[in-house]
């Protein structure tokens with residue numbers, strides 16, 4: 001049914017890049033923030049400025065992970081260690097949390113300016129899944145998940161939500177750990193083996209594999225089919241509409 005194996009009764013959808021066209025908004029905001037940080041640091045230390053690669057470095061170190069992990073993992077890949085700070089840090093703080101706050105202000109500006117578009121194929125898939133009686137949850141690392149769902153007009157098509165806020169409150173490890181997807185399955189009252197994970201991020205398909213879900217659908221928006229398969233996708237589609 002709907003391109004899924006027999007026995008699947010529930011769908012766990014990532015948000016940014018799967019349901020909504022916001023992965024590129026996040027990538028652009030990350031690039032703007034990291035480039036400003038790296039450029040200032042290069043000037044201060046008298047070393048060459050190497051810009052953030054919004055393709056490779058975003059996909060490998062940032063995409064799909066909670067905000068603080070994205071900052072930490074990218075900086076570690078560049079050999080940079082900053083103090084953690086706290087979520088209350090102002091954007092001026094040169095800490096993991098401060099940099100995350102800087103980036104979030106940029107994301108919110110971009111969303112306020114440009115709005116949020118869902119993928120048409122994903123909206124059709126959500127309707128088809130609902131009509132077929134499949135349970136549906138969104139499982140996102142983003143603290144902005146609810147606002148993005150509302151702006152995209154698809155909130156009511158989902159029965160449950162696990163996001164950056166709920167994960168923090170419940171102490172869940174972020175993707176690539178499977179915890180948030182497992183929590184989504186629990187909220188829908190299904191076993192992991194009965195649920196399918198839809199993910200565009202490498203960290204996300206890894207989480208799907210780590211949780212032993214019934215099926216992991218990689219969604220390739222940026223030409224990384226082989227990497228999605230390597231990291232845990234059972235199949236890869238360019239758009240959810242292909243499964244209909």
Ligand SMILES: O=P(O)(O)OC[C@H]1O[C@@H](O)[C@H](O)[C@@H](O)[C@@H]1O
Pocket residue numbers: 015016023026027062063064065066067070104107140141142143144145164201
């Ligand atoms: O900063 P937010 O909105 O809480 O989002 C955290 C992460 O959420 C993920 O969905 C995105 O793929 C990442 O790019 C983003 O960094």
